[in-house]
Amino acid sequence: MTDLIFYYTVGAITVSNLIVVWNLTNLPVHFYDILNYFNKNKEELYTREDWENYIALNHGTLGELIVCPMCLATHLSWAVGLAIYLIQDCSPFLILVGTFSWPMISYLFLKLAK
Numbered sequence: 001m002t003d004l005i006f007y008y009t010v011g012a013i014t015v016s017n018l019i020v021v022w023n024l025t026n027l028p029v030h031f032y033d034i035l036n037y038f039n040k041n042k043e044e045l046y047t048r049e050d051w052e053n054y055i056a057l058n059h060g061t062l063g064e065l066i067v068c069p070m071c072l073a074t075h076l077s078w079a080v081g082l083a084i085y086l087i088q089d090c091s092p093f094l095i096l097v098g099t100f101s102w103p104m105i106s107y108l109f110l111k112l113a114k
Helices: 002-024 027-035 048-058 060-067 069-088 093-113
Strands: none
Touching: 002 027, 002 069, 002 093, 027 048, 048 060, 060 069, 069 093
16 A cells, blocks of 8 residues: 555656646757757747747647646656556556546646746
């Protein structure tokens, strides 16, 4: 039981860290530059606001999922929960519980960090 509490805490901190860093830095702009390095017709983006507008307008549902902190946190939560489950061979309920609770924890950390 204490193992599950530890894994739950590690997962919550991991998802919260990723969401805070993704939403408060220019990391998405740098990822965009790396992914479009060889693209001749790429849009020049310099700030996070430029990136958000470009992604939301040009990438439809996927762009909406990347820009929305709660949406991204939900998908990161099940991915992190799945990774913990596969690496540590713990209860698969960690994936379900993490998917529905870690996004709110990460959102609270994001609001505290702003």
